[in-house]
Amino acid sequence: MALMLAVPAQAVDSARLDAFLEVARAQGCVIHDLDATLREEGFADRAEVNAIVGKLEAQRKASRLGPALLVRSDACRRGDGPTGRERLLAVLGQAEDCAQPLDRLYHKVEAHGLTRAQADLLRAEMEGRGELVAGDDGATLRLAAAQCADARQLAASITPHPEQAFLAFIASHGCRMGRRDHDGAVAEAGLDPAATDIVIEKLVSQGQAIYYGPDESLIVFEEHCK
Structure with missing residues (x-):
């Protein structure tokens, strides 16, 4: 009878592992399309990729989620900025009870430097670990009490970017909005009205947006509207 010998796992070069983690950091620790991104990065x-990912998974430092890879903060953290997980926690920590309405969540995560795809991957990971739960009404997302104190500290230290938040907001309204509707809609979306006015002034002054028509609708040109 022939014996089936186990194939030894490929050794992981430490320099290549560091390079891999640099790619992950550049993606906010969430690599949305792992295969395509890694090919572009050499x-x-x-x-080799399977060996690196396998090592990180074995050490519980990364998780594959379909075509994506989420690298946990303890493996991905570096001194030059918050991880994707920390950014999402900062958004949730803005509320005293660490809950956010889902219809406002994406405007806020983009203001904190995360894409919607990255936020969805992080959310799936955290929900799978019981760290995030949907509210009874299905319209809110709440962080578990054990993480809430840390999230509130992160919310105080990570500053959102108002332009990214506004562009995500206006994109969800077809890149245009009447002046009469503007103030109420901005406040309802949870954006800072004063900061948003500054952003709009910047967009208009740089020719990226205009006021147009009898209702003076604000129109953000498509190439600038996410």
Whole structure:
């Protein structure tokens, strides 16, 4: 009877592991399309990629989620900025009870430097670990009490970017909005009205947006509207 010998796992070079983590950091610790991103970054050897990902997964430092990879903050953290997880926690920590309405969540996460895709991956990971739960009405997302204190500290230290928040907001309204509707809609979305006015002034002054028509609708040109 022939014996089936186990194939030893490929050794992981420490320099290549560091380079891999640099790619993850540049993606906010959430690599949305792992294969395509790694090919662009010079990781063309499938065996090498599998070995690196396998090592991180074995150490519980990363999780595959479909075509994406989420690298946990303890492996991804570096001194030059918050991780994707920390950014999402900062958004949730803005509320005293660490709950956010889902219809406002994406404007806020984009203001904190996360894309919607990155936020969805982080949310799936945290929900799977019981750290996030949907409210009874299905319209809110609440952080578990054990993480709330840390999230509130992060909210105090990570500053949102108002232009990213406004562009995400206006994109969800077809890149235009009547002046009469503007103030109420901005406040309802949870954006800072004063900061948003400054952003709009900047967009108009730089020719990226105009006021147009009898209702003076604000129109953000498509190439600038996410």
